[in-house]
Amino acid sequence: MTTQPDxxxxxxxxxxxxxxAVRVALARIAPHRLGEMEQQKEQAxxxxxxxxxxxxLQHWLVYWRARVEIERRPDLRSRHQAxxxxxxxxxxxxxxEFRAAMAELRAVEDEAQQAVSG
Structure with missing residues (x-):
């Protein structure tokens, strides 16, 4: 596990x-998504x-790193769910409201992607 900004x-x-490491993290915070992760890995x-x-495979890993980032951070998770x-x-x-919700989803996704890419 790595350190990151607070x-x-x-x-x-x-x-x-x-x-x-991503699989272990997902198992801890969103185990219901492990099947989806495995299926997408097989497709990749x-x-x-x-x-x-x-x-x-690189895209698959980045995608799931971002999913874990959203799930592990309550701030991102609550924004994503809302x-x-x-x-x-x-x-x-x-x-x-559809457009606003899509914009917020994109913003959450972008923030998660930047967090795991930086």
Whole structure:
């Protein structure tokens, strides 16, 4: 586990950027998502084998590092959940609340991506 800037209370430290460390972290904070993680890993591995590019696996790891970042930080998790709730309460994509919720989801995703990439 690595150290990181303080964002308030964090459920667990940020894991090292390895598949095993990310899997262990996810098992601690969102075990219900392990099946999804494994399924996407298999898809990334199949795509990498098919076209000979490791980028599929790199993208998979970055994606799941960001998911762990959102789950381990209550500030990001609550923003993410609120945006999803707002999104699901809208009637159409033309609803201004839909656009605002999507913008907030993107902001949370971007913040999580930057945190694990920096």
């Amino acid at each position: 964002h308030g209370h964090e459920l667990i430290p940020r894991p090292e950027p390895t598949p095993d 591995l199949a795509a990498a084998l098919q076209d000979g590019k490791i980028g599929h 945006a999803l709730a707002s999104l699901h309460s809208t009637d159409s994509r033309s609803d201004p």
